[in-house]
Amino acid sequence: MxxxxxxxxxxxxxxxxxxxxxxxxxxxxxxxxxxxxxxxxxxxxxxxxxxxxxxxxxxxxxxxxxxxxxxxxxxxxxxxxxxxxxxxxxxxxxxxxxxxxxxxxxxxxxxxxxxxxxxxxxxxxxxxxxxxxxxxxxxxxxxxxxxxxxxxxxxxxxxxxxxxxxxxxxxxxxxxxxxxxxxxxxxxxxxxxxxxxxxxxxxxxxxxxxxxxxxxxxxxxxxxxxxxxxxxxxxxxxxxxxxxxxxxxxxxxxxxxxxxxxxxxxxxxxxxxxxxxxxxxxxxxxxxxxxxxxxxxxxxxxxxxxxxxxNLEQAMEYLLAPEDEETYKVCKSTTRISYRDAIREALDEEMSRDRAVHLIGEDIGLYGGCFRVTGDLYKKHPAQLHETPVSEEAITGLAVGAAMLGLRPIVEIMYGDFATLASDPIVNHAAKTRFMSAGQLSCPMVLRAPIGSGTGHGAQHTQCLE
Ligand SMILES: Cc1ncc(C[n+]2csc(CCOP(=O)(O)OP(=O)(O)O)c2C)c(N)n1
CATH class of the missing domain: 3.40.50.970 (Thiamin diphosphate (ThDP)-binding fold, Pyr/PP domains)
Incomplete structure (x- = not known):
């Protein structure tokens, strides 16, 4: 040509x-x-x-x-x-x-x-x-x-x-x-x-x-x-x-x-x-x-x-995105439910409220998620739920990139232990994008993982990383 x-x-x-x-x-x-x-x-x-x-x-x-x-x-x-x-x-x-x-x-x-x-x-x-x-x-x-x-x-x-x-x-x-x-x-x-x-x-x-x-x-x-x-x-x-x-x-x-x-x-x-x-x-x-x-x-x-x-004060403004106070005022009343159900309800509510919210993770479809958190959300939100191959680093990096362009990704890492595989996108990119770009891009994503579940699954499945 x-x-x-x-x-x-x-x-x-x-x-x-x-x-x-x-x-x-x-x-x-x-x-x-x-x-x-x-x-x-x-x-x-x-x-x-x-x-x-x-x-x-x-x-x-x-x-x-x-x-x-x-x-x-x-x-x-x-x-x-x-x-x-x-x-x-x-x-x-x-x-x-x-x-x-x-x-x-x-x-x-x-x-x-x-x-x-x-x-x-x-x-x-x-x-x-x-x-x-x-x-x-x-x-x-x-x-x-x-x-x-x-x-x-x-x-x-x-x-x-x-x-x-x-x-x-x-x-x-x-x-x-x-x-x-x-x-x-x-x-x-x-x-x-x-x-x-x-x-x-x-x-x-x-x-x-x-x-x-x-x-x-x-x-x-x-x-x-x-x-x-x-x-x-x-x-x-x-x-x-x-x-x-x-x-x-x-x-x-x-x-x-x-x-x-x-x-x-x-x-x-x-x-x-x-x-x-x-x-x-x-x-x-x-x-x-x-x-x-x-x-x-x-x-x-x-x-x-x-x-x-x-100056330092101006630079610090780029460190964290401003919080939306309204976000914390949505809870009108409380009931007693399990952790698992509470998370699923929250995911469901957010996915229904905002089409930009996408769930990304391994075995979160028909299987319902390793701890059955996602349950049957795949039926209700088929276009917003994405099952992935076993690729912790790529799916977390993908979420960072997607968040930069306006999506609200939620990545489920099956066990917190495997978040170590995704440490580069978490530490080097999700955490720093807003600062390094002086606020041009932001990274509003959620990374969700069970940590130290107390289920006795072993030293590489139930450790506490905090
Ligand atoms: C993960 C990682 N390992 C090592 C380095 C150090 N390093 C910087 S550039 C580079 C070579 C990269 O080669 P290539 O991808 O071919 O790009 P080029 O520098 O030739 O443009 C290395 C090893 C790094 N920055 N990141």
Missing amino acids: ILTKEQAQSALSIMVRSRHFEEHIDAFFKRKEMHGTTHLSIGQEATQAGLALALQEGDWIVPTHRCHGHTLARGTNERKMFSEMFGSADGICKGLGGSMHMTDVETWNAGSSAVVGSGVNLALGLAFALKMQKSQAISVAIFGDGATSRGSVHESMNLASVWELPLLLFCENNNYGMSAAASRMISTSSIASRADGYRIKHATVDGNDVEAVYTACKEAIEYIRSTSRPFFLEVKTYRCCGHSKSDACLYRSREEEQEWESRDPIFLFSRVLVERGYFTEEEVAHLILEGRKRVDDAAVDATAVRDIHI
Whole structure:
């Protein structure tokens, strides 16, 4: 699929701005004017532009720790991105997110997880919410080759397939994790073929060719929208810089680096633009300068306000969502019933009152739940009760993502002991989403589990975790 002249100009602009943004970041860090850590994606710009151009308004992305390019490509203002990295109040997340967490709901960017692979669970949850809300939009999980070895990514692929969720699994295979070569770490002949295990359709594309990425994304997205099934797209590219600021790249040869540098996506696409007659060489040079200048100006503007920070009191406002006092006034009278019945009644009442409430858990359908709490709720609320495979981490992560998009998920973990498997979505995501995004996203979900039930089921079933 050939990009129109207008699209081609946008693609070039995104790639140039992404590259130059990161050149500035690199320089800021080297001058010790920016702190913390950062992961650059120099060399991977075609994946960012190709994907962004194929998406529509309302389609959500969940990038990775290497998120600058995708954030910029989706439309976030460069000054606000620089400011976020300075930790200043002008940042997209008021400086509370930083380099790896650039949530921007105005551009449908749900922010990244810095826990490799965990963003896939969250994107799964967004896809679930979109499906429940009968939206035509899709969710995109962006992740690297390294992430494809995470168990929760496999749990998510299985669930996406079983529940037929509109999820694009966008795998940027840049050949390496931190230092570990994909060729040494991955058991299958190709990364995309991992999706075969879950009956997920897949394709592999040259990630340094922006038109090829765009075409593959368009086809994948069309498939997802028309079938509501997930799709796995492996995009082959190369990280031309180190993994993070302290990486000397000792694990790869200079020859290999040079070979990939000769396939620089910006250089390749500039040549295409001239050969196709879209622009003259001078016009391309002008467009490149224009993109670079826009980023230079943003860097200057962000530098001017970089020492303005929100104070502790303001930051604390993002820690907890305000409580709704009315919630506690619903109890009109009391009767004496068992704990189990009280929970079921509450679930029933909430599911009837609010269609956004969804029960998610193992064996909560016909079986009635392990402790028979859900009982026959499956009959009364079939569209709001979802039985899951044994995938504690993925279903909890899914609930976090779904809550961020407006659902009110209630996850039942069969025994509290198994919540340890879901500790990443609970601790790193449910608890921190609101704060890290400066209140742009919240996570109104319930996690329900019997803990220390006193039933003597054994040391891994009835322990008290408090
Ligand atoms: C669960 C987890 N383990 C280890 C790390 C440390 N770490 C950060 S990035 C990275 C490599 C990730 O590789 P890949 O998924 O291919 O993404 P890339 O960095 O190449 O973009 C590792 C191991 C982490 N952040 N999270």
